[in-house]
Amino acid sequence: MEMDLLQRFEAYIASDKKIEPKDWMPDAYRKTLIRQISQHAHSEIVGMLPEGNWISRAPSLKRKAILMAKVQDEAGHGLYLYSACETLGVQRDDTIADLHSGKAKYSSIFNYPTLNWADIGAIGWLVDGAAIMNQVPLCKCSYGPYARAMVRVCKEESFHQRQGFQIMMTMAGGTEDQKAMAQDALNRWWWPSLMMFGPPDDDSPNSAQSMAWNIKRFSNDELREKFVDLTVPQADLLGLTIPDPDLKWNEETGHYEFGEIDWSEFKRVVSGHGPCNKERIETRRTAWDNGEWVRDAANAHAEKRAARRAAADTAAA
Amino acid sequence: MPTRKSAPPAALRPTPPPPNPEPVDKKNWPLWEIFIRSRQGLSHRHVGSLHAADAEMAVENARDVYTRRQEGASIWVVPANAITASSPDEKDVLFDPADDKVYRHPTFYDLPDEVKHM
Amino acid sequence: MDARFDYLLRLGDDALILGQQLGLWTGHGPALEEDIALTNIGLDQIGQARAWLTLAGRIEGQGRDEDRLAYFRDQAEFRNALLCERPNGHFGDTIVRQFLFDTYAVGLHEGLSRSSDPEIAAIARKSAKESAYHLRHSRAWMVRLGDGTEESHAKVQQSLDDLLPYVGDLFHSDEATQNAAVEGWGVDPAELREGWEARFNEMLDESGLTCPESVPEQTGGRVGRHTEQLSFLLAEMQVLPRTYPDAQW
Numbered sequence: 165m166e167m168d169l170l171q172r173f174e175a176y177i178a179s180d181k182k183i184e185p186k187d188w189m190p191d192a193y194r195k196t197l198i199r200q201i202s203q204h205a206h207s208e209i210v211g212m213l214p215e216g217n218w219i220s221r222a223p224s225l226k227r228k229a230i231l232m233a234k235v236q237d238e239a240g241h242g243l244y245l246y247s248a249c250e251t252l253g254v255q256r257d258d259t260i261a262d263l264h265s266g267k268a269k270y271s272s273i274f275n276y277p278t279l280n281w282a283d284i285g286a287i288g289w290l291v292d293g294a295a296i297m298n299q300v301p302l303c304k305c306s307y308g309p310y311a312r313a314m315v316r317v318c319k320e321e322s323f324h325q326r327q328g329f330q331i332m333m334t335m336a337g338g339t340e341d342q343k344a345m346a347q348d349a350l351n352r353w354w355w356p357s358l359m360m361f362g363p364p365d366d367d368s369p370n371s372a373q374s375m376a377w378n379i380k381r382f383s384n385d386e387l388r389e390k391f392v393d394l395t396v397p398q399a400d401l402l403g404l405t406i407p408d409p410d411l412k413w414n415e416e417t418g419h420y421e422f423g424e425i426d427w428s429e430f431k432r433v434v435s436g437h438g439p440c441n442k443e444r445i446e447t448r449r450t451a452w453d454n455g456e457w458v459r460d461a462a463n464a465h466a467e468k469r470a471a472r473r474a475a476a477d478t479a480a481a
Numbered sequence: 482m483p484t485r486k487s488a489p490p491a492a493l494r495p496t497p498p499p500p501n502p503e504p505v506d507k508k509n510w511p512l513w514e515i516f517i518r519s520r521q522g523l524s525h526r527h528v529g530s531l532h533a534a535d536a537e538m539a540v541e542n543a544r545d546v547y548t549r550r551q552e553g554a555s556i557w558v559v560p561a562n563a564i565t566a567s568s569p570d571e572k573d574v575l576f577d578p579a580d581d582k583v584y585r586h587p588t589f590y591d592l593p594d595e596v597k598h599m
Numbered sequence: 600m601d602a603r604f605d606y607l608l609r610l611g612d613d614a615l616i617l618g619q620q621l622g623l624w625t626g627h628g629p630a631l632e633e634d635i636a637l638t639n640i641g642l643d644q645i646g647q648a649r650a651w652l653t654l655a656g657r658i659e660g661q662g663r664d665e666d667r668l669a670y671f672r673d674q675a676e677f678r679n680a681l682l683c684e685r686p687n688g689h690f691g692d693t694i695v696r697q698f699l700f701d702t703y704a705v706g707l708h709e710g711l712s713r714s715s716d717p718e719i720a721a722i723a724r725k726s727a728k729e730s731a732y733h734l735r736h737s738r739a740w741m742v743r744l745g746d747g748t749e750e751s752h753a754k755v756q757q758s759l760d761d762l763l764p765y766v767g768d769l770f771h772s773d774e775a776t777q778n779a780a781v782e783g784w785g786v787d788p789a790e791l792r793e794g795w796e797a798r799f800n801e802m803l804d805e806s807g808l809t810c811p812e813s814v815p816e817q818t819g820g821r822v823g824r825h826t827e828q829l830s831f832l833l834a835e836m837q838v839l840p841r842t843y844p845d846a847q848w
Binding site for chain 1: 617619637641747751836843
């Protein structure tokens with residue numbers, strides 16, 4: 165029986181059909197999805213914080229409105245993803261508790277600080293750019309609710325990278341101070357952005373299975389290479405220098421060659437010792453704890469109101 | 482400053498709220514499925530879900546979460562636990578019998594080229 | 600100062616200061632859904648601020664645009680009501696501040712949408728829809744928090760007691776506002792008070808919250824006499840354009 169189910173599941177995946185919540189799926193598939201989708205959701209929510217820092221200091225009202233809308237979109241994306249995760253049988257509040265306890269991971273890029281206004285540009289341009297590259301293939305992933313959530317996310321995400329690049333253009337073409345801020349931002353965000361694609365293929369234990377399941381469609385190194393190829397000419401256009409002395413075009417391969425990524429830094433940040441890990445989680449936890457009385461009040465009111473209504477119905481009958 | 486006027490107690494307010502789904506447990510806000518009819522759309526379409534303490538809040542949250550880009554003209558919210566879905570095991574039984582009814586589709590019928598619109 | 604310019608600054612500054620404060624909630628709301636809702640309201644406020652300040656700058660005729668007015672005035676030149684600059688506090692404080700303002704704004708925008716000045720009327724008509732939604736949101740939360748748990752009731756009652764003294768400032772009436780009403784392009788806020796009280800009392804009925812017998816009033820925002828909070832708020836908001844006055848953003 166189990167064999168039949170597994171065969172049917174695999175045949176389904178092979179024919180590029182979507183797996184839906186009530187369909188039978190192997191436990192490992194379910195677990196992989198829960199881990200990946202919840203990590204993705206947490207990344208959106210934690211990712212609101214470094215940019216959110218600058219909402220109050222946005223240098224024009226138009227930029228303020230754009231940034232608020234963008235950070236708000238990320239809350240929405242987190243919400244879509246938590247919902248997708250819930251279709252696999254886990255509750256959102258439990259998933260969030262795992263984030264707060266440190267059990268669950270999120271993209272380590274958000275453990276870096278935002279130090280000047282150009283960081284908001286660099287995040288949109290590089291971090292969202294890398295995220296889009298990771299996410300577009302997920303719109304076709306085998307799990308229906310995840311794929312549908314990603315379609316929505318990608319559609320909304322498209323303005324994020326553009327607004328970031330536009331900030332970079334303005335800064336790079338601005339005063340000497342602004343140019344310096346833009347270069348400083350690129351210097352600090354470049355390498356962490358490359359790390360966003362995950363460890364190199366020969367050190368990425370779960371990749372093969374995820375590719376077999378059509379959860380993942382391209383390898384980490386393939387996506388990273390594509391990102392570098394697309395981004396280097398954009399940096400040239402901005403007149404900024406990518407902080408990598410080994411970066412050069414390879415005529416034969418048709419790709420850029422780039423320097424060694426410091427994977428020890430990646431591991432350090434992932435394991436909780438990046439510049440902002442502690443304060444990011446602390447901020448999320450504080451917001452959640454401070455909101456508890458509010459969530460409880462809403463529940464209590466809903467129950468009281470339902471009870472009052474039932475009582476009124478009984479009295480009328 | 483405003484003065485307190487006499488009015489019926491809150492319990493006797495006239496507008497009866499829609500029914501609330503059972504909260505899963507005390508801490509969680511219940512889950513709602515959201516259906517939006519778009520400005521061009523003909524019927525409400527499922528767009529996703531969200532959490533809300535009551536139906537009213539679910540409508541407002543749906544407006545804020547799922548219509549930020551002019552997507553909406555009408556919102557339905559349904560408690561997630563009120564939905565009964567067909568079972569995936571019955572997929573064959575339910576849907577395969579439609580496969581051989583090709584005569585229900587207009588492309589089944591060959592018409593001479595001279596008939597341009599039908 | 601031109602009366603219409605001054606009047607529009609009051610409208611724009613209320614929206615700006617509220618929007619600035621609501622923006623601080625983004626990422627810190629009590630639930631994801633509410634985070635998104637508060638940001639939406641903040642975005643509406645920033646949008647209104649931009650429209651009013653742009654119009655104010657044009658009427659003044661000194662070449663000041665929305666950003667010049669938002670970022671290069673000092674606290675004594677701001678004309679927002681004191682209520683708007685009260686700190687975010689906890690969620691209940693923010694909701695009460697918003698509710699007290701929304702109950703005023705719906706009447707204001709409704710009145711201004713009949714302004715003899717077509718530009719004022721156009722901005723007001725758009726704002727009226729937004730403030731009606733804001734009121735729906737803040738009112739629903741007043742009721743939830745007031746009716747919810749013992750803790751939420753006590754908290755939001757305290758917020759109400761703390762913020763009610765700042766309500767009077769919203770209805771500040773002077774020669775400028777009275778002239779605006781007589782000339783037909785503006786509304787005298789004093790005339791909005793009755794409608795405000797009706798909406799306020801409705802909320803009290805539903806939430807079980809109470810209004811103290813007498814409330815001492817704090818005023819001064821409309822003539823530029825602010826609380827300590829405002830200059831901190833402006834220091835943060837204005838830091839970049841003030842530090843790099845030659846830069847374009």
